[in-house]
Amino acid sequence: xxHCSTCQGVIGHVDERLKAFEKNNPDYLNKVNSLLQKExxxxxxxxxxxxxxxxxLVNDYGLEEIKKRVTKKLTNLKCAAFYGCYLLRxxxxxxxxxxxxxxxxxxxxxxxxxxxxxxxRTKCCGWxxxxxxxxQSFQMAGKNISEAIEAGANCLVxxxxxxxxxxxxxxxxxxxxxxxSLGLPVLHLPQLIAxxxxxxxxxxxxxxxxxxxxxxxxxxxx
Numbered sequence: 001x002x003h004c005s006t007c008q009g010v011i012g013h014v015d016e017r018l019k020a021f022e023k024n025n026p027d028y029l030n031k032v033n034s035l036l037q038k039e040x041x042x043x044x045x046x047x048x049x050x051x052x053x054x055x056x057l058v059n060d061y062g063l064e065e066i067k068k069r070v071t072k073k074l075t076n077l078k079c080a081a082f083y084g085c086y087l088l089r090x091x092x093x094x095x096x097x098x099x100x101x102x103x104x105x106x107x108x109x110x111x112x113x114x115x116x117x118x119x120x121r122t123k124c125c126g127w128x129x130x131x132x133x134x135x136q137s138f139q140m141a142g143k144n145i146s147e148a149i150e151a152g153a154n155c156l157v158x159x160x161x162x163x164x165x166x167x168x169x170x171x172x173x174x175x176x177x178x179x180x181s182l183g184l185p186v187l188h189l190p191q192l193i194a195x196x197x198x199x200x201x202x203x204x205x206x207x208x209x210x211x212x213x214x215x216x217x218x219x220x221x222x
Contacts, residue, residue, distance in 0.1 A: 001051050001052070001053055001056050002050065002051070002052050002053065003052070003053045003159070003161070003188075003189075003190065004052075004160060004161050004162065005052065005083075005084050005086040005087035005159060005160035005162070005163065006086050006160065006162055008050065008051075008052040008086070008087055009086040009087065009089075011050045012050040015046075015049075015050045018032065018044050018046060019046045022046050029044065032044060052087060052159065053159065053189070053190065054087070054103055054104065054107070054159045054189060055095045055096070055103065057107065057193070058095075058103045058106060058107065059095055063106055063107070063109075063110045066107070066110045066111065066193065066196075067110050067111075069197055070110070070111055070112065070196045070197065071196070071197060071198040072195065072196055072197075072198055072220070073111065073112030073196065074108075074111050074112045074113040074192070074195065074196050074220060075112050075113075076114075076219050076220075077112075077113045077114065077154055077155070077216065077219050077220060078113070078114045078115075078116050078152055078153050078154045078155075079108045079113045079114065079115060079116060079153065079154070079155055079156075079157045079187075079192065080115075080116040080117075080118055080121065080148035080151060080153035080155070080156050080157070081101075081104035081105055081108070081115065081121050081156075081157055081158075082120070082121055082125065082144065082148075082156045082157065082158040082160075082163055082167065082186075083101055083104065083121055083122050083158075083159065083160075084122075084123075084124065084125050084158065084159075084160045084162075084163040085122070085123060085124040085125075086160070087159060087160060088101060088122060098122070099122065101121075101122065104157065104159065104189065105117075107189070107192075107193065108157070108192075111192065111193060111195075111196035112196065113192070116148065116151050116152055116153040117151065118147040118148050118150070118151040118153070119147055120143060120144035120147045120148065121144075121148075123140070123144060124140060125140065125141055125144065125158075125160075125162070125163040125166045125167055126138065126139070126140035126141040126144075126166050127162045127163060127165065127166040130166060130170075135177055137166065138170065138173055138174045138177035138178070139177060139178060141166050141167055141170065141171075141174045142174045142175070142177060142178035142180070142182070143178075144167070145167060145171065145174065145182050145184050146178070146180065146182065148184060149182065149184055153184065154185070154215065154216060154219055155184065155185040155186065155187055155213075155215075155216050156184055156185070156186045156187070157186075157187045157188075157189055157192050158186065158187075158188060158189065159188075159189040161188060164186055164188050167186045168185075168186035168209055168210050168211050169209075169210045170210075171183075171184070171186070171210060171211050172210065182211075183211060183212075184211065185209065185211050185212065185213045185215060185216050186209070186211060187206075187213070187216070191204045191205075191206065195220065201213070201217055201222055
C-alpha cells in the first residue's frame with residue numbers, strides 16, 4: 001500500500017510489467033530476480049497488488065466501514081479534491097474514471113464533508129516541473145488553487161505528498177509568482193480522515209503546515 005501517487009504510478013507500473021514478463025518473457029523475470037538475489041532481496045513472485053491508500057480505503061476497506069468509525073463529522077467543511085495527474089494515469093488501474101473520478105469525493109461524503117468540484121482537480125500540480133521550470137510550475141499550482149477558491153473550497157485535500165509539497169509548502173512562492181494572495185489550507189487525505197476518526201490536530205501535525213490550517217479547524221470547532 002502506498003500513500004504517494006508517484007510511488008503508486010512507478011511501483012504499480014513495474015508490477016504490471018513484471019507480471020506480463022512472468023507470462024510472456026520468463027527469462028527477463030529470471031534476470032530481474034537474479035539481480036534481486038545479489039542484493040539479498042526476496043524474489044519477485046507477483047503475488048500481491050500495489051494499491052494506493054485512497055483505493056485501499058474505498059474499494060477494500062469500504063466507505064460504510066469508514067462511516068461507522070466517524071466520531072466527529074466534518075460538517076460545514078467544503079473540500080476540494082486534488083487528485084493530481086499520476087494517480088489516475090500512471091498504470092492500468094480501472095478503479096476510478098481518470099477524467100471524472102469520484103473516490104475522494106465519496107470519502108468526503110463518508111466523513112460528513114461537502115465535496116467541491118472544479119476544473120483543476122485532475123490536473124498536474126506542477127511539481128514535476130519545479131526543478132527546471134519553476135515559474136511555470138508555480139503558475140500551474142496557482143491556477144489550480146485559485147480555481148478551488150473560486151469554487152468555494154475551504155481547503156484542498158490531496159492523496160499525494162508531492163502535490164502537497166507544491167500546493168502547501170510552496171504556496172507563498174506561488175502567490176508571489178501569480179501576484180495574488182491565496183491562503184488555502186492543504187490537507188493530506190489521511191489527515192482529513194483521521195480528524196473525522198477523532199485524532200487530534202496536533203497528533204496529525206496540522207500546526208506544521210506552511211499555510212495555516214486554523215480556518216479548517218475553526219470550521220470544525222477545534
